[in-house]
Amino acid sequence: MTSRLIATLAPALLLLSCGKAAGDRPIGKAIEIAAPLGLPPVPIPADNPPTAETLALGKKLYFDPRLSSDGSVSCASCHSPEHGFSDGRKTAMGVRKQFGKRNAPAVVNAAYSPRQFWDGRAASLEEQAAGPIANPIEMDLPHTECAVRINDDPEYKTMFAKAFGHGAITMPHIQKAIATYERTVLSGGSAVDRYLYGGEKSALSEAAIRGLNVFMSKDKGNCAACHVVKEDFALFTDGLFHNIGVGLNAEGELTDLGRYEQTHAESDKGAFKTPSLRNVAKSGPYMHDGSLKTLRTVVDFYVGGGSSNPYLDKRIKPLTLSGQEREDLVAFLEALTSEPKMVR
Ligand code: HEC
Ligand code: HEC
Numbered sequence: 648m649t650s651r652l653i654a655t656l657a658p659a660l661l662l663l664s665c666g667k668a669a670g671d672r673p674i675g676k677a678i679e680i681a682a683p684l685g686l687p688p689v690p691i692p693a694d695n696p697p698t699a700e701t702l703a704l705g706k707k708l709y710f711d712p713r714l715s716s717d718g719s720v721s722c723a724s725c726h727s728p729e730h731g732f733s734d735g736r737k738t739a740m741g742v743r744k745q746f747g748k749r750n751a752p753a754v755v756n757a758a759y760s761p762r763q764f765w766d767g768r769a770a771s772l773e774e775q776a777a778g779p780i781a782n783p784i785e786m787d788l789p790h791t792e793c794a795v796r797i798n799d800d801p802e803y804k805t806m807f808a809k810a811f812g813h814g815a816i817t818m819p820h821i822q823k824a825i826a827t828y829e830r831t832v833l834s835g836g837s838a839v840d841r842y843l844y845g846g847e848k849s850a851l852s853e854a855a856i857r858g859l860n861v862f863m864s865k866d867k868g869n870c871a872a873c874h875v876v877k878e879d880f881a882l883f884t885d886g887l888f889h890n891i892g893v894g895l896n897a898e899g900e901l902t903d904l905g906r907y908e909q910t911h912a913e914s915d916k917g918a919f920k921t922p923s924l925r926n927v928a929k930s931g932p933y934m935h936d937g938s939l940k941t942l943r944t945v946v947d948f949y950v951g952g953g954s955s956n957p958y959l960d961k962r963i964k965p966l967t968l969s970g971q972e973r974e975d976l977v978a979f980l981e982a983l984t985s986e987p988k989m990v991r
């Protein structure tokens with residue numbers, strides 16, 4: 648709770664300490680971020696409407712390794728377009744080849760997520776962006792130093808002036824620009840979307856259609872109980888936290904308490920945010936600890952009913968799926984792939 652309070656206050660304090668800052672709000676004309684087929688309108692916070700200028704700035708910052716202490720790691724190092732906006736590693740690697748304990752989630756469709764991180768500790772993309780920059784095992788760049796570095800760069804100076812007005816560049820500006828860029832990393836319009844929402848009955852293979860049925864039906868996979876599919880769009884997540892029996896050690900103990908660390912509610916022990924399954928074929932390995940390598944191993948994991956523990960979600964139990972049905976489920980998950988729409 649305290650750390651969340653500090654995280655929320657930190658940007659405000661920084662703004663004060665920087666004295667004469669440019670306004671906190673983008674000054675340009677708001678632009679529309681069009682949602683692809685199968686996605687609802689993109690939620691936009693009132694104090695950070697996307698503009699062409701903040702978007703260009705956010706993209707530059709996202710791919711810029713100068714946001715790390717030794718200039719070796721950018722946001723894209725761990726969330727790169729080539730790996731479906733994840734990194735292809737079991738757990739993420741930061742500066743000086745340091746490894747954390749969690750898998751880097753794909754930032755695809757993060758715009759729709761009510762809370763960020765596996766444990767939901769950030770309430771917005773804006774708040775989230777501050778975390779990895781200062782984290783000693785990720786980018787390891789204290790926020791004050793980060794702001795100084797960006798202020799010293801003439802190109803950033805010009806871009807920020809156009810985006811937020813003249814004056815000192817602060818962390819809140821940097822966070823807002825990055826968040827705006829992330830809101831444009833959207834994946835929709837996949838074969839599944841064309842089948843479900845575009846009236847294209849030939850978009851999916853027979854196997855993927857059977858897989859969709861396994862995914863949806865309560866007495867088969869029951870996957871959509873948490874990976875939600877609605878009538879006119881599908882986020883493939885409920886945005887909530889569940890213990891599905893991942894990350895137990897040989898003694899059967901939870902190795903990461905997940906959401907519990909934020910809420911201290913007993914029922915949140917070992918609970919993690921339901922990931923969106925969009926582009927999931929590209930973003931392995933899977934789960935908060937990167938413990939499952941392929942989609943086939945994920946499906947087999949669910950068929951086994953997860954690792955038993957006192958906090959296991961009631962909907963996770965052994966499934967009766969034939970070999971064919973397991974393959975079909977994988978074919979369906981693979982049909983969720985689409986090129987995320989990106990800023991060019
Ligand atoms: C060293 C690798 C690394 C770097 C660098 C990094 N991240 Fe991450 N990112 C992670 C990991 C690991 C998590 C999950 C951590 C957790 O949940 O505790 C994460 C989580 C996130 C999430 C939450 C996604 C979700 O579904 O909840 C977003 C958004 C994100 N990062 C954006 C960024 C941005 C923006 C930057 C650059 C400012 C960045 N990351 C830099 C590894 C990294
Ligand atoms: C009770 C809710 C729930 C149900 C039911 C459920 N999932 Fe999940 N799913 C989650 C959560 C939560 C995670 C992340 C768990 C973790 O990392 O500890 C997850 C993770 C995944 C992942 C890994 C994604 C990634 O990016 O790492 C895949 C793939 C997946 N689920 C597919 C399925 C399929 C297929 C089914 C049906 C057989 C299913 N899920 C049923 C909640 C659920």
